[in-house]
Amino acid sequence: MHSIPGRRLIMGLFLIFLMLPIYWLVNMSFKTNGEIISTMTLWPHAPTLQHYRRIFTDESWYSGYINSLEYVIINTIISISVALPAAYAFSRYRFLGDKHLFFWLLSNRMAPAAVYALPFFNLYSAIGLFDTPWAVALAHCIFNVPLAVWILEGFVSGVPREIDETAFLDGYSFPRFFIRILVPLIASGIGVAAFFCFMFSWVELLLARTLTSVNAKPIAAVMTRTVSAAGMDWGLLAAAGVLTIIPGALVIWFVRNYIARGFALGRV
Amino acid sequence: MDKTVNQKAWFLVLPVFLVVAFSAVLPLMTVVNYSMQDTFGNNQFFWNGVGWFKELLDPSTDLGGRFLASLGRNLFFSLVILAIEVPLGIVVALSMPRQGWTVAACLVTLALPLLIPWNVVGTIWQIFGRPDIGLLGYVLNHIGLDYNYVSNDIDAWVTVIVMDVWHWTSLVALLCYAGLKSIPEAYYQAAQIDGASRWAVFKAIQLPKMNRVLLIAVLLRFMDSFMIYTEPFVVTGGGPGNSTTFVSIELVKIALGQFDLGKAAALSLVYNLIILIVCWIFYTVMTNAGSERKPQEGAA
Numbered sequence: 388m389h390s391i392p393g394r395r396l397i398m399g400l401f402l403i404f405l406m407l408p409i410y411w412l413v414n415m416s417f418k419t420n421g422e423i424i425s426t427m428t429l430w431p432h433a434p435t436l437q438h439y440r441r442i443f444t445d446e447s448w449y450s451g452y453i454n455s456l457e458y459v460i461i462n463t464i465i466s467i468s469v470a471l472p473a474a475y476a477f478s479r480y481r482f483l484g485d486k487h488l489f490f491w492l493l494s495n496r497m498a499p500a501a502v503y504a505l506p507f508f509n510l511y512s513a514i515g516l517f518d519t520p521w522a523v524a525l526a527h528c529i530f531n532v533p534l535a536v537w538i539l540e541g542f543v544s545g546v547p548r549e550i551d552e553t554a555f556l557d558g559y560s561f562p563r564f565f566i567r568i569l570v571p572l573i574a575s576g577i578g579v580a581a582f583f584c585f586m587f588s589w590v591e592l593l594l595a596r597t598l599t600s601v602n603a604k605p606i607a608a609v610m611t612r613t614v615s616a617a618g619m620d621w622g623l624l625a626a627a628g629v630l631t632i633i634p635g636a637l638v639i640w641f642v643r644n645y646i647a648r649g650f651a652l653g654r655v
Numbered sequence: 656m657d658k659t660v661n662q663k664a665w666f667l668v669l670p671v672f673l674v675v676a677f678s679a680v681l682p683l684m685t686v687v688n689y690s691m692q693d694t695f696g697n698n699q700f701f702w703n704g705v706g707w708f709k710e711l712l713d714p715s716t717d718l719g720g721r722f723l724a725s726l727g728r729n730l731f732f733s734l735v736i737l738a739i740e741v742p743l744g745i746v747v748a749l750s751m752p753r754q755g756w757t758v759a760a761c762l763v764t765l766a767l768p769l770l771i772p773w774n775v776v777g778t779i780w781q782i783f784g785r786p787d788i789g790l791l792g793y794v795l796n797h798i799g800l801d802y803n804y805v806s807n808d809i810d811a812w813v814t815v816i817v818m819d820v821w822h823w824t825s826l827v828a829l830l831c832y833a834g835l836k837s838i839p840e841a842y843y844q845a846a847q848i849d850g851a852s853r854w855a856v857f858k859a860i861q862l863p864k865m866n867r868v869l870l871i872a873v874l875l876r877f878m879d880s881f882m883i884y885t886e887p888f889v890v891t892g893g894g895p896g897n898s899t900t901f902v903s904i905e906l907v908k909i910a911l912g913q914f915d916l917g918k919a920a921a922l923s924l925v926y927n928l929i930i931l932i933v934c935w936i937f938y939t940v941m942t943n944a945g946s947e948r949k950p951q952e953g954a955a
Contacts, residue, residue, distance in 0.1 A: 392853075394750035401747050402764050405821065408783040409767070411790050415782060427793050469670035476667035481658045486942075488668065494934050495679050499882030501903035502923040505910045506682030529678040532671055590772045592885045593903075597911065607774045621788060628775045635770025636763075643759050646766050646829055 409632070416625035423621045438626035451606035452630065454520060455589065458603070461524035463584040466531040467539075467577060474539030475569065479548070492533035503529065504597045511598055522598040523605070527591060531584040538583060542576025543569070579645045582638055589635065606631060683927075689920035707921035718909075718918050722925075724897070725905040732901065733880040736819045740876060741869070743820070744827025749861070751832055762832075765825040777889025780818040784890070804891060808898040811891045815899055818886055823879070827872045834868040835861060867941075874937045878930065902926055 415423055416438055417431040442448040476482070477489060503526070511522040546569065554564045570577070592607040599605060610627050639646070693703040713719040747765075752758050768776070784804050786792035795802040804814040838860060846856050884903035887893065893900035893908075900908075906926065910919035 394752075397746060397750040398752070398761060401743075401750075401824075402761070405764060405768055405825070407790070408779045408821065409771075411783050412779050415788070423788050427788075429790075465674065469674050472667035473671040476664035479658060480661040480664035482660065482662050482664040485664075488672070490935070490938050492671070492675065493938060494931050495675055497878040497882075497930050497934050498679070499884075499903055499906075499926060499930065501882065501884055501906045501910075502686065502927055503678075503682050504907065505916070505919060506685040507678075509685060510682055525674075525678055528674050532675050536671060586770055590770065592772060592774045593907070607772050610774065610778070621782065624778060625782065628778050631772050631775050632767070632770070636767060639763055639766050639770060643762050643766075646762055 412625050412628050415621060416629045418622055420620065420622045435622075438622045439630075441623060442626055442630065447612075448609060448627070451604060451609035454599070454603050455595070455605040455607070456634070458520035458523040458527070458595070458605070459585055459588040461520055462527045462531055462588045463581050465524060466528060466535045466584045467581055470532055470535035470539055470580065471570070471577070472565070473536050474543050475565070477536065477540045478543040479551070492536060496530050496533040496537075498529065500530075500591065500593045504593055507594060508597055517598060518600045518602050520603050523595045523603065524588075526594045526598055527588045531587055534587065535580045535584055538580040539573065539576055542573045542579075545576075546572050575645060579642055582642045585638060586635065686920045686923050689916045690924055691917075693917050703917060707917050708925070711918070711921050711925060718922075721897075721905055722902075722922055725900050725902045728899070729881060729883075729901045732816070732819075732883070733877055735816055736823070736880050737873060737876055739816070739820050740824045740827050741873065744824050744872065745831050745865070745869075747824065747828040748831035748835055748865075749857075751828075751835075762829070765828055768822050768825055771822075773885035774889050776818065776822050777886045780814060780821075780886075781890045784814050806895055808895055811895060811899050814890060815887045818890065819880065819883070822886065823876060827869075827876065830868040830872045831865050834865040838864050870937065870941055874934075874941075877933065881930065881933075 414430060417434045417436070418428070419433060419435050419437065422428060422431065422433060477485065507522075507526050508517070511517045511526070516522040516525070550568065550572070551564065554568050559568065592605070595605040596608045599608065606627065610624060690707055691703055691705075693706070707718075710716045710718045711722050714723050751761060771779070783789045784792045784802075786796045786803055792802055792804075801807075802810050804810045842860050843856065846860060851859070882903050883901055884907065887899050887901060888904055891899045893904045902922075906919060906922050909915050909922065
């Protein structure tokens, strides 16, 4: 791949631009509130773990992380399991209304969450799922299922059709072919799709906040509590923020070689 | 490779259809229902026909004025960030190291902002830009700029735009990088033999190969910036005044703040319609680009 002159400098500057605000958040999370407000220090002069300790010992804080992970995981499982057969169908067959269906899915990925906030609230209250992780998990399906279908369709199309035909000639039934042959072949694609479902469910706040009140409150909503009559608890807010970055940073490492392809929705 | 016609494939897409229909069609029906009605509270509704829509599209009314103003701001915002992020993303993609461990390191660092919850992105920039405790605000004020995103419209806009560039340029860069990676080395060798300049290589080889991913990038960036809510809401709360109130922020204010269901529903439908139209244009262009490309590939 051919690059442009000064590429190291450009890349370096851009990475610094990306990391600087994150560094500042990490920096603040290790400072005492006194140090944050009184002086401008480039690194914590009196490093403290008090904010992290508070988050890990106070149930109302750490339960926020558990709630968030709960709906994210439920959502990822639902999205992948319904998207897999559909991706195969879109990749291999033509059927009545396939293009329209695909476009309809695409349009749902693009639908603004703000439009659905209120009707979702009514819908999930009516069926008794309000304030459970299931409500958020199902609500997030609206953008994650189409996304998973797209990504997986790209990966399924990369599997030669001869493999299906050989398997069927060998007497494999469809479900058996699907689980024993196709799924292992596109394992990396499933990983990427799961990563993206995880990611988009993890970063979304508006629906997650609207559909929960007490029991299933996500960490993003808990964070708004740092505003109190006594002013902002900046250190605590920063520490909570840093902890929300960690799961993403961990999973990103596993899919680093497929990130680019996944973002192109499997079609490069 | 031609796809075979098989209507039984519907059984395979049925689960997806049901799940998405449950979370998309049902709520949308509620919205349509609300958009035609007005309420005096106590769950008593009466028919209002197209009244809300008339009000929404008439700039002289309160609702219409707010909607059209936020729509204008939102379109302007989307165009500005596209104008910055697309060229910048291409440059960053072209600056990627060729091989070695730095590739993985750069990819992971680039992707990091994309995985931060949107409200935390807002929090990061809220802190970073504050003149008293944030590095950016502190430095800018110390070199003599009067920067305060809480009270100054332009500063608020600059902050929101820089934040979006910080948050999403990586997406464009990663997509372009994926496109660039798919170019065979032989193309470059041929260009070298022909004595092509670097610009010619970019224009004749790299840009055409990036076409498709760029289209996806523009689509995703346009849509996501058009429905942006959380990040500016956390940083500026839509202020100062209404200067950074985008369509989604206005909608949530009306729907969940004032519980003005009819107005909110009418706004939702028009908002959704705009997105649907833009989406359809992109989809058509995208599928056409795909079908034009195939015969070429066969010839090559």
